[in-house]
Amino acid sequence: MINNELRIGFVGFGEAGYHIAKGLRGRIRAGVLEQGTVNTLIKSGVGERLQQQGLVHHGIELSFSGRRHRINMHELTGGRAITVYGQTEVVKDLIKARLDANAALYFEVTDTSIHDFETHDPRILFRHNGQPHEIHCHFIAGCDGFHGICRPAIIGRLQVFERTYPFGWLGILAESTPPSEELIYCHHERGFALFSMRTPNITRLYIQCAPDDHIANWSDNRIWEELSTRLHAGGDLELKEGPILQKGITPMRSFVVEPMHWGKLFLAGDAAHIVPPTGAKGMNLAVADVRVLSRALATYYQSGQTELLDAYSATCLRRVWRAEYFSWWMTSLLHQFPDATPFHEKLQLAELEYVIHSRAAATALAESYSGLPFDI
Numbered sequence: 214m215i216n217n218e219l220r221i222g223f224v225g226f227g228e229a230g231y232h233i234a235k236g237l238r239g240r241i242r243a244g245v246l247e248q249g250t251v252n253t254l255i256k257s258g259v260g261e262r263l264q265q266q267g268l269v270h271h272g273i274e275l276s277f278s279g280r281r282h283r284i285n286m287h288e289l290t291g292g293r294a295i296t297v298y299g300q301t302e303v304v305k306d307l308i309k310a311r312l313d314a315n316a317a318l319y320f321e322v323t324d325t326s327i328h329d330f331e332t333h334d335p336r337i338l339f340r341h342n343g344q345p346h347e348i349h350c351h352f353i354a355g356c357d358g359f360h361g362i363c364r365p366a367i368i369g370r371l372q373v374f375e376r377t378y379p380f381g382w383l384g385i386l387a388e389s390t391p392p393s394e395e396l397i398y399c400h401h402e403r404g405f406a407l408f409s410m411r412t413p414n415i416t417r418l419y420i421q422c423a424p425d426d427h428i429a430n431w432s433d434n435r436i437w438e439e440l441s442t443r444l445h446a447g448g449d450l451e452l453k454e455g456p457i458l459q460k461g462i463t464p465m466r467s468f469v470v471e472p473m474h475w476g477k478l479f480l481a482g483d484a485a486h487i488v489p490p491t492g493a494k495g496m497n498l499a500v501a502d503v504r505v506l507s508r509a510l511a512t513y514y515q516s517g518q519t520e521l522l523d524a525y526s527a528t529c530l531r532r533v534w535r536a537e538y539f540s541w542w543m544t545s546l547l548h549q550f551p552d553a554t555p556f557h558e559k560l561q562l563a564e565l566e567y568v569i570h571s572r573a574a575a576t577a578l579a580e581s582y583s584g585l586p587f588d589i
């Protein structure tokens with residue numbers, strides 16, 4: 214089937230775009246939305262459930278040396294907050310908006326490939342229900358995540374910046390009340406842990422593990438015990454156990470390609486950059502990319518001007534590198550590194566003490582965590 218009507222062909226169906234999707238599995242990943250992301254989703258008409266069900270948080274807690282300290286984001290940033298609302302819920306809202314608009318959307322596609330993006334007639338080829346399809350469009354938005362096909366199509370033209378970390382995160386989703394109403398980031402001698410939530414009755418919990426660890430090594434009992442130890446549960450906090458609905462191990466990496474566009478192909482989201490999830494920035498960056506791209510495309514179709522399209526990569530990369538820095542910093546501050554010396558561990562604790570005792574340092578964390586304004 215040939216479709217000649219499209220101006221922009223999207224490959225991928227995550228936060229960065231939706232049009233052709235390989236598959237939508239029940240992956241539970243992002244949950245922390247910056248204020249700018251929330252505002253963008255509301256302005257785009259997909260914020261109704263988010264506003265009803267999202268949990269607005271005005272602070273986070275840091276736990277180390279057996280004590281917890283609250284970073285009051287709201288006060289330190291002049292009123293900013295984050296909203297906890299699952300990535301899978303955002304995707305559901307996007308699908309609904311697309312279907313309500315009767316716009317083209319293909320699920321469970323296979324054999325996707327992109328062609329001629331250096332010409333005036335870019336094409337996307339794929340199979341749907343076994344039938345070959347071909348889309349002709351003016352532009353291709355490569356929103357197909359880290360393992361998609363768009364970045365590899367131009368990889369020889371790109372510069373790659375990468376760092377892999379010597380640990381991963383074991384994450385669980387469990388039916389139990391979160392230990393606290395706000396997220397708790399734990400620095401612990403046995404490794405990092407994060408106590409987060411999806412709803413008031415569903416917790417999302419993570420523990421640092423070896424990058425090559427296997428989920429089979431982690432019985433439910435072992436997971437709860439480890440979480441309890443790293444949280445210092447038993448003091449004023451209670452870790453309520455419950456049925457584990459999902460568990461998995463995620464590797465940790467920082468990754469950026471430059472430029473983020475080549476010819477008529479524009480990469481957005483994880484297709485172009487990855488951050489370790491400690492800073493909760495990946496999905497927020499994906500939304501920021503498509504915001505920049507949509508404005509550039511709108512300007513092009515309104516006036517024929519290409520300046521914003523030409524500046525797409527440079528504009529996005531300014532935010533991307535700020536987020537890369539913050540995510541690297543949070544990761545370095547809170548995790549145990551296998552090659553760390555006692556000197557390095559003392560430095561981590563000294564920095565944590567600085568963050569909780571210096572208003573300037575706490576403000577820097579709060580500003581980056583709650584999100585840069587979208588207009589930089």
Ligand SMILES: Cc1cc2nc3c(=O)[nH]c(=O)nc-3n(C[C@H](O)[C@H](O)[C@H](O)COP(=O)(O)OP(=O)(O)OC[C@H]3O[C@@H](n4cnc5c(N)ncnc54)[C@H](O)[C@@H]3O)c2cc1C
Binds near residue numbers: 236300484496
């Ligand atoms: C444990 C964890 C926790 C996280 N927490 C947060 C958080 O709190 N806040 C935050 O902002 N970020 C967080 N992130 C990061 C966030 O999940 C990602 O950055 C975000 O999903 C990127 O969105 P995306 O649309 O670019 O890519 P994806 O969400 O990966 O979507 C890509 C889509 O493209 C489709 N696709 C792939 N290949 C093809 C193909 N060949 N043809 C067609 N379609 C294809 C896929 O099926 C998928 O639907 C977290 C990540 C992890 C792992």
